[in-house]
Structure formats: structure tokens, C-alpha cells
Amino acid sequence: MKYILNSREMKQCDSRTIEHYGLPSMVLMERAALSVVSFLHERDLWQKKIVILCGSGNNGGDGLAIARLLYLEGGQVSVFLVGDFSKASPENMAQQKICRQYGMELSSSTDTLADAQVIVDALFGIGLSRELGGDYPALLQEVNAMDAYRLAVDIPSGVSADDGQIMGQAFLADATITFAFAKVGQMLYPGKKYCGELIVSAIGIESCSLADQVLPCKSLEKEDLKQLPQASPDDHKGSRGKVLVIAGSEDMAGAAYLASKSALTSGAGMVKVYTPRCNRDIILTRFPEAILVTYDKWNEKQLLEELAWADAIAIGPGLGKSNLAENLVRTTLENAAVPMVVDADALGILAEHLQWLKKPHTETVITPHLGEMARLMGSPLMYVTDHKLSIAQDFARDYQVICALKDAATIVSVPYATTYINASGCSGMATAGSGDVLTGVIAGLIAQGLRPEDAASLGVYLHGLAGEEAARTEANLCMQAGDIIKGIKTIYQKEGR
Incomplete structure (x- = not known):
């Protein structure tokens, strides 16, 4: 039997792991990035032309860490920054700085998508709670129509982690790598369809990080x-x-x-x-x-x-x-x-x-x-x-x-x-x-x-x-x-x- 968490429960797990057990957020981010890179190696995708869509939150920070690891391995990886980075999370800002220190170029141009063979979605993660607006629906429609392998980090952007509903438009993934626990929205349709193949990766957040009062959903095995x-x-x-x-x-x-x-x-x-x-x-x-x-x-x-x-x-x-x-x-x-x-x-x-x-x-x-x-x-x-x-x-x-x-x-x-x-x-x-x-x-x-x-x-x-x-x-x-x-x-x- 395995736990299935909603966004609130997952955030509680994150916080308890960081604050109670003392595992730094950046360490969790690095472990998440390593799991995605390992997947790309296992599927023989890492040497293809990879574009990573990075938002300004911690999901985007995961994407930046993935990009850096691939870059240091000699991969053909490009970063497409999407959003308002004046409000970037501290971890995201730190990952940007590390990437630039290694000489990586971080782009905000849609030209980055040209000829992409693999598109990695690290725009929003599980924290999204409102319908997508601005340029995001058009961007997701564009990448969904491309002849490329699509991989989502944690959850496809636009899918509610709480109930699987599509918030206007969503990234249509061939596979999704989620961390620690599956999310409710990945198990229920239509979100399940947008996730494609679902892989749950252990990154150091364990069931002991569930708060005592939390009664999460479960799934039989x-x-x-x-x-x-x-x-x-x-x-x-x-x-x-x-x-x-x-x-x-x-x-x-x-x-x-x-x-x-x-x-x-x-x-x-x-x-x-x-x-x-x-x-x-x-x-x-x-x-x-x-x-x-x-x-x-x-x-x-x-x-x-x-x-x-x-x-x-x-x-x-x-x-x-x-x-x-x-x-x-x-x-x-x-x-x-x-x-x-x-x-x-x-x-x-x-x-x-x-x-x-x-x-x-x-x-x-x-x-x-x-x-x-x-x-x-x-x-x-x-x-x-x-x-x-x-x-x-x-x-x-x-x-x-x-x-x-x-x-x-x-x-x-x-x-x-x-x-x-x-x-x-x-x-x-x-x-x-x-x-x-x-x-x-x-x-x-x-x-x-x-x-x-x-x-x-x-x-x-x-x-x-x-x-x-x-x-x-x-x-x-x-x-x-x-x-x-x-x-x-x-x-x-x-x-x-």
C-alpha cells in the first residue's frame, strides 16, 4: 500500500523534512534533478536536443539543476526561462547563479524551442492553484503539438495536484517523474492522462515526514x-x-x-x-x-x-x-x-x-x-x-x-x-x-x-x-x-x- 498526497500534504512533508529532520531544500532539489537525469539516461534521451522550460519557483529550480547536470555531462541542453523572475524563489535564484557560474546561457526566447527533441516541463509543479493565464496556454499548446518527447518534473504544468482537473491548459507528458509520493491529481482523470507514464522517485522525503494529523489517500499494490x-x-x-x-x-x-x-x-x-x-x-x-x-x-x-x-x-x-x-x-x-x-x-x-x-x-x-x-x-x-x-x-x-x-x-x-x-x-x-x-x-x-x-x-x-x-x-x-x-x-x- 502506498500513500497518495494532495498539494497541502506534500508541502507539509517538504517542510517537515527540511525543518525537523534538517535535510536542506537544495539537497532535495539536487536529488530530484539527479533522478530526472537518471531517467533520461535510462531511456537514451540525454544526448538528444533537450529544452527545459523553467518557471520562477522551486519546480523551475529543479529544472535548472537538471539542465546544469546535463550540461556538465556534455548534453545538448537549453534553458527556456518563463515567468517573472523578479519574484523567483531563493532556491531558484541560487540555481540560476550556479548555472551562470558554469557558463550556461539562460534564455527567455521562444526560439529556444526550435528543433527540440525532448521538452522538460519544470514550470509550476504541484503549487499551481489557479487557471493558467497570460502566455502560458499558448506556450503549452505549442509544445504539446511538437514532435518531441515530453517529460514533466513532479507534475505536468496545468494539472491540479489535488483533483486532476486541467486548469485551462496543461502540458501533455509522455512521462512524469514525481517525488516521494504520487499525487492525487496524477491518479485521477483527466490528470492521469496528462501525466503519461508515472514514475515515483525517492529523494529523501519519507512517510515519517507526514504530520500525525494527516490522513492521506492510499493506493493498493x-x-x-x-x-x-x-x-x-x-x-x-x-x-x-x-x-x-x-x-x-x-x-x-x-x-x-x-x-x-x-x-x-x-x-x-x-x-x-x-x-x-x-x-x-x-x-x-x-x-x-x-x-x-x-x-x-x-x-x-x-x-x-x-x-x-x-x-x-x-x-x-x-x-x-x-x-x-x-x-x-x-x-x-x-x-x-x-x-x-x-x-x-x-x-x-x-x-x-x-x-x-x-x-x-x-x-x-x-x-x-x-x-x-x-x-x-x-x-x-x-x-x-x-x-x-x-x-x-x-x-x-x-x-x-x-x-x-x-x-x-x-x-x-x-x-x-x-x-x-x-x-x-x-x-x-x-x-x-x-x-x-x-x-x-x-x-x-x-x-x-x-x-x-x-x-x-x-x-x-x-x-x-x-x-x-x-x-x-x-x-x-x-x-x-x-x-x-x-x-x-x-x-x-x-x-x-
């Missing part, structure tokens, strides 16, 4: 798969957990199948599908391992009996928005005594009855995509898209649910605790039924004993890795939700589960 349930020689189907999947409606048997199949594939011992009778033959044919309970009409007594059977409940995939579906959602929320995963049509029903979540309820994971989140919030989709992180955190806290806000980089927010930003997955997962699979995975992990917050974050990560596995054999555009389920099996096999 391969080593976190050790949290997956481990098969035991004395296991039996009852000991591995029971999942009740309340899903499906007429012509929507597929959603019930995918959610229940993925719950069993993720390790649950038994899965029971509660679905309309019209889905009986389809489920039994496609998924004979499932326990099937069907209904023709609303039957509260029957539902309460099934709720009492389960160790975890998944509700919503393919449920529809009928009066019967509304009764299913309301009764489940009011009577469930085990953790729930609420998805799809159940979220659409909740959007019209949010007061149900204000009542006491068992531990609940909701898994909305951006459109469903917009309906839950009663907000425009564009607003939700632009404020994904804060919306997931606020909703989780206000309604005391774990919110897994699905996107290309899914956010899992636990009330008053950690927020996870998922880094696994691929474009092929943008396919019908992918969300139903995720619902089943999370429910299956909960049934096996994982805490709901752990099941949600690990389930999202596992789901993404399974998609990556599927993409090894299937073209992204051809992937189907069933391929993700097969990918889960591959991950478990690799992990010895």
Missing part, C-alpha cells in the same frame, strides 16, 4: 493481495461464507448471473440468487452451482427468511425500478443484519428515497458510477465528474456508507477514515456487466470475513487486476464481463489461493 482469503484444508462451503444476491428482473437475468458468478469465483462458499421466476431457467442453465430462490410477486416473509440466511448481501444488478423492486430495496435496508453491497438499480431507487440511508443500517458499500452518483446527489453529471474525490468523501461521511465511486480510477471512501484511489484496470473494462462483477466480488470477500472497507478497496483492486489479466488474451475492445471473472481465477491461482 500487488503485495496487498495477501489480504485475499486463504483456502484452508478444513474448509467447507458453510465456513467460506454465504452471499445472497438480490438481482435481476424480466429480460435482465444476465446481471444476476454476473454478480452471483463473481461472488462464488471470489471464494464465497455458497451463493443464493433471489430473482423473479422468469429468470429460473437461464440462471440454472448458466450457473448450476448457485442456489436459486424465485418469486412471482412481492413476498416480504420470503425475503426476510433469505436475508437471515446470508453472511453478505448484494442488491441491485438488473433489479429494475418497479414497485416490487422498491419494496425489495426498502425491506433489505431496514432488516439486513449483515453487510450489504448496493449497486445499479438499487441506487436509482435510493436516489428517490435517500432518507432510507439516514436511518440506522448495517455496514453498507455503495458502488455508483458517475451517472448514478449524480442522481444520488441531485447534481449535474459535469459537477460530479469535476469533484469526484470530495463528493465520494462527503457522501460516505454524510450517509455513513463506504462509497466506491466507479470511474477509470475508482475512488473508495470510508467515512472518517482512509480514501483509496485505485490504480489497476484497463480500458477493456468499460463494458456492460463489469460493475455487476465488481458487486459480486466485494460481497464475496465480505462473506469470507473481510471488513467491508477492506473488501471494497481490495475488491476494486482485484477487479482491475482481473481486467488486466483478461486484456492479455482479449483485445480491449472485445472484452466482456465474463472475461473479468476468468481473470479473477487467474489472479487467485497466481496468489496460491
Whole structure:
């Protein structure tokens, strides 16, 4: 597991490293520059014609240090100073002086860009908090259009380190070298796209520099798969957990199948599908391992009996928005005594009855995509898209649910605790039924004993890795939700589960 910081948290780390541990700012700057130069060597780029765009702050100071190191190695490097250097930071001024002492020319002319093969962006760094104005948008448009390799120092200029939004215009990097920790804006779209390949470089700022009161975002890594349930020689189907999947409606048997199949594939011992009778033959044919309970009409007594059977409940995939579906959602929320995963049509029903979540309820994971989140919030989709992180955190806290806000980089927010930003997955997962699979995975992990917050974050990560596995054999555009389920099996096999 790794930390992901916003701009404020990163600045606190910088300050604590410098002031408490006594590591000078110029030393950190030199180490940052060395890491960039090492990257240029590794990629055989250092001998090409390199132009470094340097602003007047410490990010520009990093750029000046990079330029000097390359210059002393005999590299073809030019420095293009951009901005008001009468207000340059002390470190930036010191780096300028060092460069000039070595005989380097520092230019303020756009002619410097001519024939550049590599462009290094060291204009703003993580401190930028307003939309770019003046000549910057035109400059960034120009360099983005050039036939050159583009490398960003710490973060592409114009990308918000706090939420990944583009502040008017941004540097479109082929790669970004960031320092100490990844930043939130590098993990969320559209910022993630502008970063290109992301490399996190250690420069001497460690997790011990995080202030005690800081609760940064986190991202899971391969080593976190050790949290997956481990098969035991004395296991039996009852000991591995029971999942009740309340899903499906007429012509929507597929959603019930995918959610229940993925719950069993993720390790649950038994899965029971509660679905309309019209889905009986389809489920039994496609998924004979499932326990099937069907209904023709609303039957509260029957539902309460099934709720009492389960160790975890998944509700919503393919449920529809009928009066019967509304009764299913309301009764489940009011009577469930085990953790729930609420998805799809159940979220659409909740959007019209949010007061149900204000009542006491068992531990609940909701898994909305951006459109469903917009309906839950009663907000425009564009607003939700632009404020994904804060919306997931606020909703989780206000309604005391774990919110897994699905996107290309899914956010899992636990009330008053950690927020996870998922880094696994691929474009092929943008396919019908992918969300139903995720619902089943999370429910299956909960049934096996994982805490709901752990099941949600690990389930999202596992789901993404399974998609990556599927993409090894299937073209992204051809992937189907069933391929993700097969990918889960591959991950478990690799992990010895």
C-alpha cells in the first residue's frame, strides 16, 4: 500500500523534512534533478536536443539543476526561462547563479524551442492553484503539438495536484517523474492522462515526514493481495461464507448471473440468487452451482427468511425500478443484519428515497458510477465528474456508507477514515456487466470475513487486476464481463489461493 498526497500534504512533508529532520531544500532539489537525469539516461534521451522550460519557483529550480547536470555531462541542453523572475524563489535564484557560474546561457526566447527533441516541463509543479493565464496556454499548446518527447518534473504544468482537473491548459507528458509520493491529481482523470507514464522517485522525503494529523489517500499494490482469503484444508462451503444476491428482473437475468458468478469465483462458499421466476431457467442453465430462490410477486416473509440466511448481501444488478423492486430495496435496508453491497438499480431507487440511508443500517458499500452518483446527489453529471474525490468523501461521511465511486480510477471512501484511489484496470473494462462483477466480488470477500472497507478497496483492486489479466488474451475492445471473472481465477491461482 502506498500513500497518495494532495498539494497541502506534500508541502507539509517538504517542510517537515527540511525543518525537523534538517535535510536542506537544495539537497532535495539536487536529488530530484539527479533522478530526472537518471531517467533520461535510462531511456537514451540525454544526448538528444533537450529544452527545459523553467518557471520562477522551486519546480523551475529543479529544472535548472537538471539542465546544469546535463550540461556538465556534455548534453545538448537549453534553458527556456518563463515567468517573472523578479519574484523567483531563493532556491531558484541560487540555481540560476550556479548555472551562470558554469557558463550556461539562460534564455527567455521562444526560439529556444526550435528543433527540440525532448521538452522538460519544470514550470509550476504541484503549487499551481489557479487557471493558467497570460502566455502560458499558448506556450503549452505549442509544445504539446511538437514532435518531441515530453517529460514533466513532479507534475505536468496545468494539472491540479489535488483533483486532476486541467486548469485551462496543461502540458501533455509522455512521462512524469514525481517525488516521494504520487499525487492525487496524477491518479485521477483527466490528470492521469496528462501525466503519461508515472514514475515515483525517492529523494529523501519519507512517510515519517507526514504530520500525525494527516490522513492521506492510499493506493493498493500487488503485495496487498495477501489480504485475499486463504483456502484452508478444513474448509467447507458453510465456513467460506454465504452471499445472497438480490438481482435481476424480466429480460435482465444476465446481471444476476454476473454478480452471483463473481461472488462464488471470489471464494464465497455458497451463493443464493433471489430473482423473479422468469429468470429460473437461464440462471440454472448458466450457473448450476448457485442456489436459486424465485418469486412471482412481492413476498416480504420470503425475503426476510433469505436475508437471515446470508453472511453478505448484494442488491441491485438488473433489479429494475418497479414497485416490487422498491419494496425489495426498502425491506433489505431496514432488516439486513449483515453487510450489504448496493449497486445499479438499487441506487436509482435510493436516489428517490435517500432518507432510507439516514436511518440506522448495517455496514453498507455503495458502488455508483458517475451517472448514478449524480442522481444520488441531485447534481449535474459535469459537477460530479469535476469533484469526484470530495463528493465520494462527503457522501460516505454524510450517509455513513463506504462509497466506491466507479470511474477509470475508482475512488473508495470510508467515512472518517482512509480514501483509496485505485490504480489497476484497463480500458477493456468499460463494458456492460463489469460493475455487476465488481458487486459480486466485494460481497464475496465480505462473506469470507473481510471488513467491508477492506473488501471494497481490495475488491476494486482485484477487479482491475482481473481486467488486466483478461486484456492479455482479449483485445480491449472485445472484452466482456465474463472475461473479468476468468481473470479473477487467474489472479487467485497466481496468489496460491
